[in-house]
Amino acid sequence: MGKNDFLTPKAIAxxxxxxxxxxxxxxxxxxxxxxxxxxxxxxxxxxxxxxxQMYVFGQNPDRFVDGYSQEFENSFLEHIKRTHRFSRVAATVVYNEYIADRHHIHMNSTQWATLTECIKYLGRTGKCKVDETPKGWFITFIDREPETLLKESLKNKRVRSDLAEEERHEREIQGQIERAEKLVVQPGVNSSSPEPPPDLTKAESIPNG
Structure with a gap:
């Protein structure tokens, strides 16, 4: 082999x-x-x-499969968190991005035979929100970081406070309407008293001619 074989088209390819x-x-x-x-x-x-290596694997295959599955899950979720933290995205898009790194943990060494099985697992365990559509499975990362949970709690508290204030305001308006209706309809008002009927006996006692 010549010293310039390193630069040949075949070597470069x-x-x-x-x-x-x-x-x-x-x-x-x-x-x-x-x-x-x-x-x-x-x-x-x-x-x-x-x-x-296969002899070592055969001594305790479950330990290796569980270990690879955990590594795959952690790195897959970390990728979603880093690239699609607040987005709903197709599972195939996330997976294709993940396997672009040639040093990733391969799914064929985990407990999941297909991507669909893995996505369903993430949904069952509450680590992601998943939904199936005619275009395939979609996935949304569920952020459980303490800071994010605190922000979500404060947001929910503000929403509940706003709803309570709105309900109180509606009750006050309804009370004002009811009080106004009671003031309009009062007993003993002259305009609402019926007129007495005419005295027909007096009319009959008047002599003719």
Missing amino acids: NRIKAKGLQKLKWYCQMCEKQCRDENGFKCHCMSESHQR
């Missing part, structure tokens, strides 16, 4: 491929190794180093 995001299914989480294609992944799986 290989470095670009190695630097970019590769197929997720050809990534070994235990060895933290990304393979370029299916053949490379098969060769890696038959390697001695991979076999040693």
Whole structure:
């Protein structure tokens, strides 16, 4: 190999491929190794180093899966908090942004087989608000930071205070209306007394002609 092979188009293309995001299914989480294609992944799986890692994994697989799941969840939520803290966004958009980092924890090493399962889990545990639409799943981060919770509590307190003040004002207006109606309709007012009927007996006693 010549000393200038480092600058050949093929070498440059290989470095670009190695630097970019590769197929997720050809990534070994235990060895933290990304393979370029299916053949490379098969060769890696038959390697001695991979076999040693799989032996360690086989001793306590639940511990590894739980650990990777927790790491994935924490980093995924941290990404949502950092980039879409106050927004409702499509879950696929968040996931594609998250996996853009080639060193992320891969989902195929967690307890969730699909993104939908992971999103449903975040909704059940109250860590995110999720809803399914014809366009797919959407996710909203639920901020539980003490500072945010304090602001939310103060906001709710102000809203309750405003509602109570509005109700009190309405009661005062209603009371004024009722008092005004009582003043208008008073007993013994002359204008409301009926006129006496005419005395028909006197009219009959008057002689004719």
